[in-house]
Amino acid sequence: MKKNELLLDLAHRFRPTRADLWSYLVMMVGSAVSAASLVLFIKPAGIPLGGVNGVCLVLNFLFNLPVGTMSFLFNLPLFYINYKFLGGGMLQRTVFCTFVNSMAIDLLTPFLPVFEGDILLAVLYGAVGMAVGNALVLMQGGTQGGTDIICKVLNVKKGASIGTMNLTISAVIITLSAVIYGRLESAMYAIVLQFVYGKVLDGILYGLDESTGVFIITDKPREVADAVMVKLHRGVTALSGVGMYTMSERSVLMSAVRRNESMTVKKIVSEVDPGAFVIFSEVKEVYGQGFKHYTS
DSSP, rough: OOOOOOOHHHEEEEEOOOHHHHHHHHHHHHHHHHHHHHHIIHHHTTTTOOOHHHHHHHHHHHHHOOOOHHHHHHHHHHHHHHHHOOOSSTTTHHHHHHHHHHHHHHHHHTSOOOOOOOHHHHHHHHHHHHHHHHHHHHHHHHHTTHHHHHHHHHHHHHHHOOOHHHHHHHHHHHHHHHHHOOOOOHHHHHHHHHHHHHHHHHHHHHSOOOOEEEEESOHHHHHHHHHHHHOOOOOOOOEEEEETTTTTEEEEEEEEEEEEGGHHHHHHHHHHHHHOEEEEEESSBBTTTTSSOOTT
């Protein structure tokens, strides 16, 4: 597709409504918060990052090149890759968020104070700030570009795991950054940052009240279900199953409970049917009575 056709297509897609304007305002704030967190805490502490911003931090360290400008320039070919292989459905939001984030990094750098305290504090505050900012962007259907685009293309075209590819690219960039900085312990701080960032981001996007899915294979389905419904006030669904070893029919009870209610479920099952087989699985979100509403 020619350049003019690409621009016309993007312009055709971008017809903002009032809701769109609010969405773009939220994404702008989120992108600015992420940028401020990087400028205030991550960059002064010399903590490596994965992705495009991690590469740009290294170039800034070596050649004093502006982090934001370099980030946007690196993202330009990625935008094209995104459009060519994934379509332009959400490309305008990605371009917008990346532009705001990149420009905010360079504009804020001369004015924001440099945090000179404990490195671990810089890691924690930087991770939380970047997670909050990125969550605001993601909740409005945007992204901040970067190597996520490459991972998504490889997933679509080659079937590669997005998580594995993202982790591999980030690990390589963080390791090389730590070597260039001459502080190998900075790679360990980067691991802490990634962990805190991921937990905070998930907490904002999916809620802090993580729930647990429960599957109970029992010979006393009525008794177990009644106990769960009475003591925990949780709904229970009975499924039909067949034990493939004995080829006998078994009842499988399925329910969702709060994580702190798991011990009560164990106690109930052990008292009613000690021979039952119980599976607990972590779930991100549960909608329905007793949990989240669809409008929340």
